[in-house]
Amino acid sequence: MKYIALLRGINVGGNRKVEMKKLRTLLESLGYTEVSTYINSGNIIFESEDDKKTVLLKIQKAFEITFDFEIPTLVKTENEMKKIANAIPRGWQNDATQKTDVAYLFPEADSKKIIEELPLKKEFLEIRYIKGAIIWNIKRENLSKSQLTKLISHKLYKGMTIRNVNTARFLAGEKE
Incomplete structure (x- = not known):
């Protein structure tokens, strides 16, 4: 299934900086495929066999481990x-x-x-x-x-x- 993760409040005014390459690599490390980002404001498009709730939980846990700040994340299906x-x-x-x-x-x-x-x-x-x-x-x-x-x-x-x-x-x- 194709998903879009929307990250809230990153790379705004030089604060809470997150490199898109690092995000892509992180999602690929979770087993997600066809990972791409769109502009520098936290839009990630990817595919996964996991259900939406599992995807969100995996991403949140990975962000918690990887970044020194919270990244509120919303996961939507392509259909949504x-x-x-x-x-x-x-x-x-x-x-x-x-x-x-x-x-x-x-x-x-x-x-x-x-x-x-x-x-x-x-x-x-x-x-x-x-x-x-x-x-x-x-x-x-x-x-x-x-x-x-x-x-x-x-x-x-x-x-x-x-x-x-x-x-x-x-x-x-x-x-x-």
Whole structure:
């Protein structure tokens, strides 16, 4: 089965540095195949015969042994990633006029109610829930009005890992 591991909070602002080559080698040492990484922000695509729960436990244990800091990790199947990517309207892009992101949700945060709890001014953005993620699109001119930047200080922020729409589509197997 094809899996995608999403690592939260690595290689951000020069902190919690993790080399992608080291990640690939580590996952290969666990017996996973076809291991590849996408950009430097903790996206690993690989194949395994293990079930999703076993994959997550093996990866977490290996990270704990290998790195001196916790790496919150979310494991999704290729099908889960495709369902999320397919829920993104085709017109939602990242360009000069708009910004689209996907917040993949850890199990403790995965609820439709999360949208109501976030400190966002929803009149300035479109936001949708799909099992496993929330997706938003905003006109760049409304970024500051939406209070999207306040998300980082909200308690639910630790229950998600965010990727831009291009990364989300790539990880789901969509080629441009």
